[in-house]
Amino acid sequence: RRLWLRSFPFHFGLYLIASAGVGLLVIAGVARLAGLDWLGAPVGQAAAWIVAATGSLGLVLALFGAVALLHRRATEPALRAYTTAGDVFNLVFFAAALGTLGAGYVTRPEGSPGALSIVIGLLSWDHSVRVPALLAAGLMSTAALVAYVPLTHMSHFIGKYFTYHAVRWDDAPLGRDPKMSAALAEYLTYRPTWAAAHIRAKGSPTWGEVVTTNPTEEGRR
Incomplete structure (x- = not known):
């Protein structure tokens, strides 16, 4: 629970930042296509406020x-034995970039210029937008962070839902689902190539043969 109280705000905050970034791009794109006057309308103001709050x-x-x-x-x-210099650097990088951007x-x-004006300026190549030095440093460090994250294990917050949570949460009984039955029947015909001894992939058995064979006793099902 102590880890969750720290990990959840971090990951959820990153999701909100990503959502706000996409929202800014959408609003800025609409502003460019529909004209900047759209931002003065109630819908435009509400959208900008929601993105800013998010x-x-x-x-x-x-x-x-x-x-x-x-x-x-x-x-x-308990965590010191598992903490590497890379782990510390990654968290310091996040804290420094986000702190500089916020400050x-x-x-x-x-x-x-605010966030929306800056994004509109980027999309329109408007060189007249003057960004204060500290904010510019925050934007550049955050951009560097975005480019850096995919190269590290920190990118797990992007794909973990699809590779873990969605799998666990979608762990439903087969029941009378013909679509799922057909998919599972196909999956059981695949031939694993793993080197793990308990898989016994030598001879290229199918997954159907693997899951119905006792790995501790050769040939026993």
């Missing part, structure tokens, strides 16, 4: 989670 909440949660996870790795004896956005001078 992104702000996500940034706070992710920053808190990164710092909390870093603190736990530094103070929890730059909050402290930007009056009249400075």
Whole structure:
């Protein structure tokens, strides 16, 4: 539970930030296609407010989670044996990038461009947009973080749902589902090539043969 209280805000915050980023791109794209006057309409204002609130909440949660996870790795004896320099660097990178981005956005001078204006400027190649130094540093460090994450195990927060949670949550009984029955029948004809001894892939048995054979007793089903 102590880990969950730190891990959940971190991951959920990243999901909110990603959602806000996609929302900004969509709103900015619509603004470019429909004209900037669209942003002054109630729908445009509401959409911009929702995206801003989502992104702000996500940034706070992710920053808190990164710092909390870093603190736990530094103070929890049970985790020290599993903590590598890469783990520490990754969390420090997240905390530094998100902290700089948040600080730059909050402290930007009056009249400075907001998130939506910056994205619209990027999409339109508008060189007249002037971004304050601290905010620019936050944007660049966050962009570097986005490019860095896919190269590390930290990218698990992107695919873990599809490779773990969706599998566990979709663990339904076969019942009378002809579609699932047909799919399982096909899967059982596949031939694994794993080297693990308990699979006994030598001779290329099918999965159907593997799952009906006792791995501790040759040939016994």
